[in-house]
Amino acid sequence: MKFCAIIVVYLSACFIWEAAQGCQSIDQRFKFPNSDVYIRLHRGSKLQYELMKGSKSLQRVTLDNFITSSNLEATSTGNFKLSDGTTTIEFSLIMATNGITHLRVSRNQVLRATQPRDCFALATGYIHWYGGAEQKEHYWPVERQKYTNFSYVPKELGNMGVAERYWLNSEGFFLYVDKTTPLFIDQHAVGYEDQICISALISLPYDQRLETANFSYQLGIAKDAKAAHMYAVKTLLGKPTGYPDERMVQYPVWSTWALYKAEVTDEVVRDFAKQILDNGFKNSQLEIDDDWEDCYGALTFRKNKFPDAKKLTDDLKLLGFRVTLWIHPFINNNCTTIYETAKSSGFLVLDHEGSAHTQWWNSKPNDAAYLDFTKRTVQEWFTKRLKRLQTEDGIDSFKFDAGESSWVPKDPVLQGDAHELPLQITTDYLRTVATLGDMVEVRSAQSTQDLPIFVRIVDKDSEWGWNNGLVTLITSLLQMNLNGYPFVLPDMIGGNGYNERPPTKELFLRWLQANVFMPSLQFSFVPWNFDNETIQISKTFTELHADYTPYIMKLFKRSTESGEPVNAPLWWIAPNDAVAQIIYDGK
Template sequence: MRRPSRGSGVLLAALALPAALALAATPKPARAGDDAAPAPHAPRLTRSAGELTLTVPAGRTTPGYQLRVTTGQLALTTRRSGTTVLATPAGDTGALRFRTAGAWQHATRVTHWTWRNGALTLTAATTAPGATVQARITPAADRYQLDWQVEGAAPDRLGLAYDLKSAGHWYGHGEAQTPDGGPGTAQPWPLDSGQVVHPGFGPASYYMIDPFWYTSAATGLRVDTGQVMDVAINQGKDGLGRFDIESADAYKATVFVESTPLDVYRDYVGVVGKPAKSDASYRQYAEPVWNSWAQFYTHVDQAKLLDYAQDLHDAGITGHALQLDDKWESDYGNMTFDAKAYPDPKAMSDRIHALGFDFGLWVTLWINLDSDQYRYAADHGYLLRDAADTARPCTVTWWNGTAGIVDLGNPDAKAWYEGRLKSLMSAYGVDGLKFDTRFFDERCAPHAGYRPTDYQRLGAQLADEYDLQGVGIRVHWDAAAHRAGFVTRQVDKGTGWNSLRASVTQNLAISTIGYPFVATDMIGGSSGQPAPTKDVLVRWAQSAALMPLMYASTSPVDTTDPTTGKKVVYDAQTTALYREAIARHARLAPYLWDQVQHTLKTGDPIMRPLFFDFPHDRATYTIGDEWMLGPAVLAAPQLTDAPTRSIHLPPGTWYDVARGRTIKGGTTLKSYATPLGTTPVFVDLKAPGADKALRALR
């Protein structure tokens, strides 16, 4: 993954222009010869009063496009086939923005330009006295590179702004912070249908995010940075997308221009890389993993965990693994069991194995200050250093106290941590791990020779050595995270209908920024709200059964309400319907495994929005409660407490599994009845894999 250097000398040299020319009162035209006849299909530049136009002809597999640069007030408009598909905003916002001395400024009139060697370079005046913007635009067949920076001022932020409507609807981003509870209880789909207000959008974030956005007009934006961003999409319903970098380093962006959103996604994956393998095994796709967190939160012990496992087993609720989550250690970072709560961890592990589950443990690289290992780690230099004072360890506050973080950039620290981890696994028969928390924090300084973004790669490399048991890991932003092929689990969700709906749209967002092996948060939610109702729990299981993997915690037999401490007992129908959902997912496993293999070849997501497969069906671009599971299965489960729902079927011939009938597509089924035992799902009879999907779903 390309990253900007700390210094800007190379870009300055490349963009430097003679001072006299930069001060010209009007844009200086290119020299004679710069507009020499281009080779066939090569980009060409034309100029007219107040405008420069870059034209990239269509190719065999590319649609071609025009980029219009307005010179009187610098603005960028991308057009394809005579239609605008992306444009910077008019007015005072400015296309190329920067903040200096606490105030936002922007580029204004273009004062000089040249067109040489396939690149358009620009100098523009700005609203800041004495400051100019130096920019270079380099067109290619299906994209253009936009690199720019500020001279004559000392900005602390650089930003791009776009008029959202110019490109239709916006997607991508990953888990989005929103004013109405996102990402825990809300995830707008498309992004512009709500508001995204996401400061701290960066490579050390706990959220699964990448600086990539794409649109219904088949354009896309990738910001190539290792710095923290401040992203706002339709904030205050202003109709703008603002993508700001908290740094004065050169702003480097790629704008993709394609025929369909899927083509844009494939271009992006061509840059960041597709998975080299799947971290999860066939069995982990076929059966759910059970994790103790939402069932008990931190009120868990050996007896409770074994009772949990026994109840699942006796109810015929299958799973490939049972994981003990947070609150098993004597102190965070000790890697020793709390002797009072777990008098015989080896016997506990043996019993879980006897019930047919693998045994897993929750672990973290964060060592609390009161851990008996903290002082040892600090004294040996095994912890990340403080960014403001590298003479001392960095301390960070998290949901379990104050901690230091094991420095994976230090080979000795990594060896020490892994040695303790492997001893723990060997002693207690631990089959796999759930790595939680982050591998870096912006308050810390990276190890010598490393950058903050490198810790995504270091974390991915560490986790890749262990069985993650189908719950994956939360690494992002770096190419290593894309190529490792981890399962991606979502941030904690609430236990209501809004979180169930957010779990669907969030998976669509995560899987279409290059992380195709997705699971929702724990079925039923896990953020400490009242226990899920019967209907939410069942509908969530039915929904997850039509996704690549199932990640479970709340038992459909009984659970504990964390807000009251009282036991909640579900009825026999809850257990039966949950069991049916698991069985349906297991029958789909051969079809799902085929999709995994296809993804390893192409990088295409398994769970994806309908418009990836049906780009010409405009109705699909705002549907967030249906999705394609591979090319043949359309999932439309009920995600509300209503007795019916509307279902849109794109063009094609579809088999309605619930009603046993064939339907011609290009239609919307209104008031489709959805009693609790019914999960609407359809098979595209002419799609690859249709026969295998039909056998599974019937």
């Protein structure tokens, strides 16, 4: 009688809840062993499963266009599955202990020309979401972002240099999509309003020759967002094995890029160094950016711009500078000698028709090629040429640009597990360049949270708002930290001045102030381009940043030990505070 009473009460409560929500009747429920989390199914036009903790709904997921069966069955391994004879979805318990429940949801296969979607309710009124991809218009929390059937790989579009497949919400729930899934996402798309949907599709930019694909993801449930994230760091994201150079934290990086663009020469670099010293500023290094090469991909100094690179670097070092160099993974076709060497050696990414033609921002269509870092021989060849720049030309380290998979030819042939392409080329590029020391900076990332290097925020515009301006400097910083990349190199103070729009004095100073307690300062537009007041204010804040270096390094070391963010969102100190959960600017 007692058991029956429990069932009656449960069904009555569910009936009331369903009536209020306008949803379908409840079909079944399954409680995971050693956990207070269970799944219940809902029948209707689309099958749904709901994760519950006690009487609390944690997440409702709609299984869009994928399966007709709604019968939950036990498996021989002690898990549960849904199957309609063709497709099977299995719910597996990975771990349940100490307040954490960790599940995997996986399908046995995704057939060609099908696109199963699982849609998660965003519940934007009271639950907030974090993580996701770096974006040009980078909102925080991220439930405001919009995507329509958007391929989820590191790519140029939207400044998506960091695109880990990880989302976390304020209720202590995380979603992690396995990298073998050819992932597309919809968020606030037509027909999927107030949802984020993950789907698997055998289509470009993934390997479109697969007969079947994987579709698997992991879910975590903890007491709050902080606990859930720290568990995800421990089990999925990983933590750094070391940390970047301390001098890059203490003193500014001075880059030629925003101020001089491609008009760099020996004389320009020397004059830039003189200006820095004459105005009383210190440095971690002087960075020579675009257009120093004989041709793009040569990795040799152009003599009419830099007659004696070794003398230049020697002279700069006598003045107290270290010298770093801008590097990219491309070879333009007109860089004939090195292009033909790379092509004949099989070092270029080819498409399935045998063409290496691609394009980047310093080439015309089909006038460039991308080095194939999924090949060990390419990694060794590229590294050897960079080390020559260090030993013969006196270069201390490098700023590595690009790396996103979108730069390869449209239908590439790459090495590695076909189910992990094209992600693999970004991973392999990063792991190659990270061997060159603790002063390395990169701008893309993919499953490389362990690397002890700076990850630079993709170029910001000299704007104030959400249009890739100052406010997104902070939100991109938070996103990187919650994707497991705590060593963030913020973009240049004041932005890049694209479209002939350099920063105003006020924007420049506000940018510097926002940047002070981030890991590093990077100048290109300079204080003395404004007035003496700007110089004095800039000195005050660069000195303040230097004073905090021991504390920043302490946080760096903590990240290597625990995986905690260096720059955490405000809710990190109060995970259940509703106001803190929506703060995006550190107020």
